[in-house]
Amino acid sequence: MKLMDPTATPEAAQVRLAPRPKSLQGLRIGLIENTKFNSKALLLKTAQRLEQRHGMTVALLARKRSPSHEVEPDAVREFKAKADFVVSGIGD
Amino acid sequence: MRPPAPAVEVESSSDPSANTSGDPSAMIEAYFEHGWTDGLPVVPPTDAAVSGALAAAGLGGSETIGAIPGRNVRVTAGKVAVNAVMAGCRPEYLPVVLAAIRGLCHPAFAYHGPASSTGGSAMAAIVSGPAARALGINSGNNAFGQGWRPNATIGRAVRLTMMNVMNTRPGLLDRATLGSPGKYSFCFAETEQHLAFEPFHVQRGFRPGQSAVTVYASNSLNQVYNQLATRPEPLLLCFADALCHLGIPNVLGFNQSLIVLAGEHSAILREAGWTRTQTQAFLVEHARRRVADFKRAARLPGEIVAADETAWRSVFDDPRDILIVCAGGEAGAWSACLPGWGKKWTRAVTVEVVTGDAEPQAAS
Numbered sequence: 001m002k003l004m005d006p007t008a009t010p011e012a013a014q015v016r017l018a019p020r021p022k023s024l025q026g027l028r029i030g031l032i033e034n035t036k037f038n039s040k041a042l043l044l045k046t047a048q049r050l051e052q053r054h055g056m057t058v059a060l061l062a063r064k065r066s067p068s069h070e071v072e073p074d075a076v077r078e079f080k081a082k083a084d085f086v087v088s089g090i091g092d
Numbered sequence: 093m094r095p096p097a098p099a100v101e102v103e104s105s106s107d108p109s110a111n112t113s114g115d116p117s118a119m120i121e122a123y124f125e126h127g128w129t130d131g132l133p134v135v136p137p138t139d140a141a142v143s144g145a146l147a148a149a150g151l152g153g154s155e156t157i158g159a160i161p162g163r164n165v166r167v168t169a170g171k172v173a174v175n176a177v178m179a180g181c182r183p184e185y186l187p188v189v190l191a192a193i194r195g196l197c198h199p200a201f202a203y204h205g206p207a208s209s210t211g212g213s214a215m216a217a218i219v220s221g222p223a224a225r226a227l228g229i230n231s232g233n234n235a236f237g238q239g240w241r242p243n244a245t246i247g248r249a250v251r252l253t254m255m256n257v258m259n260t261r262p263g264l265l266d267r268a269t270l271g272s273p274g275k276y277s278f279c280f281a282e283t284e285q286h287l288a289f290e291p292f293h294v295q296r297g298f299r300p301g302q303s304a305v306t307v308y309a310s311n312s313l314n315q316v317y318n319q320l321a322t323r324p325e326p327l328l329l330c331f332a333d334a335l336c337h338l339g340i341p342n343v344l345g346f347n348q349s350l351i352v353l354a355g356e357h358s359a360i361l362r363e364a365g366w367t368r369t370q371t372q373a374f375l376v377e378h379a380r381r382r383v384a385d386f387k388r389a390a391r392l393p394g395e396i397v398a399a400d401e402t403a404w405r406s407v408f409d410d411p412r413d414i415l416i417v418c419a420g421g422e423a424g425a426w427s428a429c430l431p432g433w434g435k436k437w438t439r440a441v442t443v444e445v446v447t448g449d450a451e452p453q454a455a456s
């Protein structure tokens with residue numbers, strides 16, 4: 001007797017990790033705010049610690065349309081141009 | 093929580109590990125073992141049953157019904173049909189299930205939030221138009237309750253599709269803190285017997301002769317009782333109060349809410365000649381609390397200042413965010429208020445019920 005599989009496998013997107021920085025010193029930080037109540041505060045606090053410990057600077061803070069939506073392609077392009085790495089996180 | 097079943101590349105496959113031997117109960121157990129059910133037994137699907145459902149929808153199975161951005165998920169008609177059969181749907185229900193799934197995949201619904209949030213929304217599927225009557229979808233007594241196959245199985249098919257196809261499994265990408273019983277199944281029809289206003293789908297831009305399904309992320313369900321009101325104003329004050337209690341999710345967000353008017357309450361509005369717009373405006377005006385109330389309950393940040401005791405804050409900023417549908421029995425002083433999930437970014441979506449390759453009309 002056969003079972004019929006009701007599931008669908010997510011279609012794998014070809015992605016690769018960005019090159020890891022050799023040093024954290026002086027990197028440019030990108031922040032993605034997800035619009036949750038404490039999101040911005042949490043990210044800025046995180047960035048402050050990174051600035052203090054590693055001499056980083058916040059290069060860009062982008063606000064998503066909502067927590068449910070992906071980052072806009074224009075924002076992704078801007079992050080690529082202006083930031084060395086990006087921090088994203090929820091802020092309930 | 094059982095981990096999701098390993099991916100199987102074909103829709104129909106022999107499973108040598110399942111010792112089903114033609115025994116229906118063993119077959120049902122095998123679906124449990126794979127983690128493919130909602131916790132209730134499913135109807136083991138057969139090629140014939142799935143083909144029959146697809147034929148009723150005028151589809152072959154490979155058609156794309158929708159996709160979920162960010163999850164790399166593509167929903168095909170064939171997979172929806174398999175889950176509809178598992179849910180117990182008759183073949184002719186599939187077009188309604190597909191319309192609901194199209195609604196969930198619509199960009200305006202912004203699926204990821206309401207589907208995965210700790211808020212644990214039930215996805216209400218509200219069927220309007222001739223298909224509701226033709227399929228026997230209950231819109232009367234016990235419209236939210238048990239006892240009607242199309243209501244139970246269409247709603248269940250939507251949830252099974254969410255779990256199995258749209259990657260929305262409890263504990264993984266379904267992070268509901270409590271969830272709701274409506275997450276098993278939540279489908280009902282709009283009544284044709286005691287409408288207070290024009291039909292819901294007509295108000296959303298469809299013709300009366302069209303059939304449509306509205307999907308709505310229902311955060312909770314609060315029955316509203318009023319046996320003494322004979323005029324709209326006192327009756328609607330009860331709804332306004334239910335829409336702005338201190339624990340309501342939309343203190344900061346101005347999200348949509350759904351009102352379902354049953355027969356006696358619907359009659360009060362109809363006999364008073366109130367329009368939908370008038371009713372929505374009254375509710376928005378009265379669904380409010382003092383800023384100090386919200387701050388005292390830590391629903392708004394900040395210290396209470398003297399002005400907060402007299403400053404009012406509404407929980408809606410647009411009357412159109414209050415959706416009103418008529419359903420339920422004609423007797424009884426009950427209606428319901430179903431606060432929505434999220435903020436402005438998540439909208440109820442209405443999709444026309446179609447068969448074949450017709451492009452369905454959609455509105456949000």
